[in-house]
Amino acid sequence: MTTTETRPEVLSPQELIDSLEEIRQNHYKRYPYRVKTLNSVDDFPALAAGKLRSHAGGDINHRFEGERYINCTDKQMRRMQLRKLVDEGGEVAVGGTKVSHPLLARWESYSFGLTEEEILASEKGDADPTVLIWHGWHIARDRFHPFPVAIGSGLVGEGENRLFADEQMAAIEEDAKRLAEWGVPNIDAALLNRKEHAGIDVEHAEFNERVIKHYCTTPKLQDQIRHVFTMRLQQRAQIR
Amino acid sequence: MSQLPFGPDDLSAPALSGPSFIELLANDFTRKTEVTPAVYEQLIAGTLSRENLQLWVKDLYLYWDTLYFSTGGIFIKTNETKTREGMLRKLVEVEGRIIVNDVNSEWTNPAYEEMWIDFGAAIGLAAEEITSWQTFTRAFFSVTTLCLYSRGWEWSWLDGIANLYAADLFYVKNFDLISESLRNNYQVPEEALRVFGAIVADAKENIPFEESTLAYWACTTERQLTAARAFRERIDIEHQVLQSVCETVTTGELPFQIPVGAVIPPLLDRS
Numbered sequence: 307m308t309t310t311e312t313r314p315e316v317l318s319p320q321e322l323i324d325s326l327e328e329i330r331q332n333h334y335k336r337y338p339y340r341v342k343t344l345n346s347v348d349d350f351p352a353l354a355a356g357k358l359r360s361h362a363g364g365d366i367n368h369r370f371e372g373e374r375y376i377n378c379t380d381k382q383m384r385r386m387q388l389r390k391l392v393d394e395g396g397e398v399a400v401g402g403t404k405v406s407h408p409l410l411a412r413w414e415s416y417s418f419g420l421t422e423e424e425i426l427a428s429e430k431g432d433a434d435p436t437v438l439i440w441h442g443w444h445i446a447r448d449r450f451h452p453f454p455v456a457i458g459s460g461l462v463g464e465g466e467n468r469l470f471a472d473e474q475m476a477a478i479e480e481d482a483k484r485l486a487e488w489g490v491p492n493i494d495a496a497l498l499n500r501k502e503h504a505g506i507d508v509e510h511a512e513f514n515e516r517v518i519k520h521y522c523t524t525p526k527l528q529d530q531i532r533h534v535f536t537m538r539l540q541q542r543a544q545i546r
Numbered sequence: 547m548s549q550l551p552f553g554p555d556d557l558s559a560p561a562l563s564g565p566s567f568i569e570l571l572a573n574d575f576t577r578k579t580e581v582t583p584a585v586y587e588q589l590i591a592g593t594l595s596r597e598n599l600q601l602w603v604k605d606l607y608l609y610w611d612t613l614y615f616s617t618g619g620i621f622i623k624t625n626e627t628k629t630r631e632g633m634l635r636k637l638v639e640v641e642g643r644i645i646v647n648d649v650n651s652e653w654t655n656p657a658y659e660e661m662w663i664d665f666g667a668a669i670g671l672a673a674e675e676i677t678s679w680q681t682f683t684r685a686f687f688s689v690t691t692l693c694l695y696s697r698g699w700e701w702s703w704l705d706g707i708a709n710l711y712a713a714d715l716f717y718v719k720n721f722d723l724i725s726e727s728l729r730n731n732y733q734v735p736e737e738a739l740r741v742f743g744a745i746v747a748d749a750k751e752n753i754p755f756e757e758s759t760l761a762y763w764a765c766t767t768e769r770q771l772t773a774a775r776a777f778r779e780r781i782d783i784e785h786q787v788l789q790s791v792c793e794t795v796t797t798g799e800l801p802f803q804i805p806v807g808a809v810i811p812p813l814l815d816r817s
Contacts, residue, residue, distance in 0.1 A: 364625055372622035376615060376697070384614070385657075388641050392634065392649070399634040400643075401650035408627065 319519035322528055326461065326518070326535050333536075337543040341470055342500065343477045350418070350488050357415040361425050363433025365408040366441050367394050373448035374456045383517060387457060390513065393506050410499035417485075417496030440541055447534060454521030455530045461514040462538040467507035474504040547700050549775075557767050564761030567770050571708070571760070571777050575715055578781045582720075584792040590723045592731030594795065596669065599732065602791045603666045604679035608689050609787055610659040611677075612810060613640050619696035620706030626763065629707065632755035636710070639748040661741035668738030682790030683802040688783050690810045695779070704763050705776035711756035712780035714749035721746045 317325060347353045371391050378384035392399065396406030405413075412425055433441065448456040467474065478497050485493045522531050562570060585602055588594035594602075617640055621633040638646055642660065643653035655661065666676045681689075692709075695701045701709060725742035728734040764770045790801040 368624070368630060369622055372618060376618040376622065385641050385645055388637060389645050392638065392646055395634045396631060397646070397649045399631040400638055400646040400653065402646070406627070406631070 316523065316525055317528060319523075322522060322531070323515060323519060326532065327465075329532065329535055330462070330465070330539065333539045333543070337539075339466065339470060341473045341477045344481045344484050350490075354415075354418045354420055357418050358420055358424060358428055359434065360411070361415065361428040362431055363437055363441065364429045365411065366444060367407055369441075370444050370448045371395075373445055374453065374460075377448060377451075377456050378453040380453070380521070383453070383457070383521075386513060390510055393510070404502075407499065407502065410502055413495040414497075414499045417490055417492050436544065440544075443537070443541065447538075451530060451534065452521075452527060454517050454527055455534055458514055458518035458522060458531050459534045459538055461511055461518065462535055463542065464507040464511040464514060466542075467503055468511040471504050471508060474500065478504070547695070552768055552771055556771070559767055561765055561767045561770055564764075567764055567774075568757055568761055570770075571711070571774060574774065574778055575712065575781065578778060579716065579719060583785060583788045585788055585795050586720055586724065588795060590720075590727050592727050596732070598791070598795050599669055600666075600671055601794060602788075603662070603669065603671060604676050605682050605685055605791050606787070607659065607662060607666075607676045607679060608681045608685065610662045612689055612693060613658060615810075616692045616696035617710070619693070619698075620701070620703060620710065623703035623706060625703070626759070629703075629755065629759045629763075632752060632759075636748070636752055639744070639752075655740070655744050658741060658745060661744060665734070665738045665741050668734050669732065680803040680806060680808075683804050684790045685787050686804045686808065686810070688786040688789075691786075692780075692783050693810055695776075701776050702769075702772065704760070704769055705773050707756055707759050708764075708773040708777040709780040711753065711760060712777045713784065714753050714756065716781065716784045717745050717749045718753070 344353065347356070368391070371387070371394050375384060375387045375391055378387055393404075394407050396402075396409065397404040398406075412422075415425055416422070432438075447459060451459075478500050482493050482497060485496055490496055518531060522528050561567075582590070585594065585598070589599065589602070614637065617633070617637050621630065621637055624630040624633055638653075639655070640658055642657035643650075643655040647653055663673050663676055667673065696706055696709070721742045725739050725746075728739060728742075729736065760773060764773045793799070793801050
């Protein structure tokens with residue numbers, strides 16, 4: 307069989323990154339980035355209820371980051387992904403002091419008045435249907451795509467946090483004042499989760515970008531990372 | 547994998563208490579490891595030829611080089627946070643404590659597979675001879691099975707913990723004795739024996755969390771039945787990995803080897 311189909315030109319590593327950031331900026335035109343803030347929350351009970359909902363169905367951090375890790379066929383990159391797993395899963399596991407991101411999320415919720423029992427019950431319960439299919443796609447993407455696409459897909463969220471790190475830190479400072487007005491007892495614990503992401507995600511975004519640049523060097527992989535990048539932005543826009 | 551499901555009759559008996567379940571596993575371990583594999587028997591006695599020692603080192607490289615995959619497969623399934631913390635440490639130990647040296651400066655060990663190559667060098671093997679070795683087919687099947695069961699639906703997360711527990715007990719039972727013999731009978735320098743010390747020390751560090759996880763979470767009859775099966779299966783896999791080398795040691799004949807370039811299916815490069 308003959309074909310006249312032409313494959314798209316392979317972009318250089320930087321051109322590929324630029325094209326992904328262009329996808330992001332086009333997406334923001336319709337769905338502008340909004341820094342996470344408590345401004346839109348009317349009162350403390352509404353905040354606590356939202357936090358409780360966020361725990362429903364459990365945390366998937368180790369699942370998709372783990373899929374990326376086990377999916378990686380390059381030993382050096384795989385071990386760098388493991389280092390990221392330690393950032394996410396808690397340096398305390400290896401003698402450090404930083405706890406896991408899921409635990410930070412719990413601490414945040416404790417600060418907003420939720421009890422451990424409430425959170426555990428929520429984590430054992432059904433996920434919201436939208437979250438169910440979001441998680442399903444998230445994990446499937448990282449399990450079944452080649453590792454440069456799976457790891458590279460982290461550039462959407464972590465890249466966003468890198469882009470808006472300053473705004474996020476400013477919002478955290480503002481929210482600290484609001485929490486103080488509400489009489490939240492442990493404000494540091496309440497905001498540590500967001501602070502951690504505003505910081506460590508800068509490094510993680512650089513890792514994601516490095517993997518994309520180094521390994522997404524074929525038309526097929528470049529197509530796949532663009533597709534995944536687009537769908538991840540769509541998914542985040544719906545969830546927000 | 548293909549066993550009939552447990553029915554109401556199988557599951558009507560109440561679950562054992564946590565300590566009783568651990569005791570049951572201990573009995574299984576004793577029973578299934580009563581006979582030491584021939585290669586280990588000779589190695590510990592100091593009667594294994596240097597040629598066969600080299601064969602063992604070459605043939606086990608695949609096992610150490612892919613241990614991350616089976617360990618990681620269980621990690622992904624583990625939604626219980628405390629156990630997962632232990633799993634994360636275990637993964638780092640397999641891949642090299644050096645990875646987190648920025649967090650913990652006392653952690654300096656490289657990956658098990660790298661230390662295994664260093665050990666091979668001390669007994670006269672070039673790294674290339676080890677990494678390019680065409681693994682005995684039976685060992686390849688064994689490692690493939692371990693990867694499949696750990697990664698897929700065959701083992702639950704808790705079955706996976708039972709499998710890791712079995713492996714750690716197996717390392718502790720054998721590797722101290724092997725290391726001592728290598729030092730005394732084969733004059734392997736201390737530095738090259740680092741891999742054995744690391745694996746045993748890590749196993750001893752991990753056994754408590756594996757035991758406590760099994761004692762607490764294997765709280766139903768069905769969980770105990772499947773976890774105990776996975777525990778026994780891992781011991782079988784450990785023996786099967788060694789079987790071909792044992793055959794060579796006892797018969798002098800080389801068993802089947804994999805074709806050049808054969809790759810374990812879950813590890814196929816999909817890029």
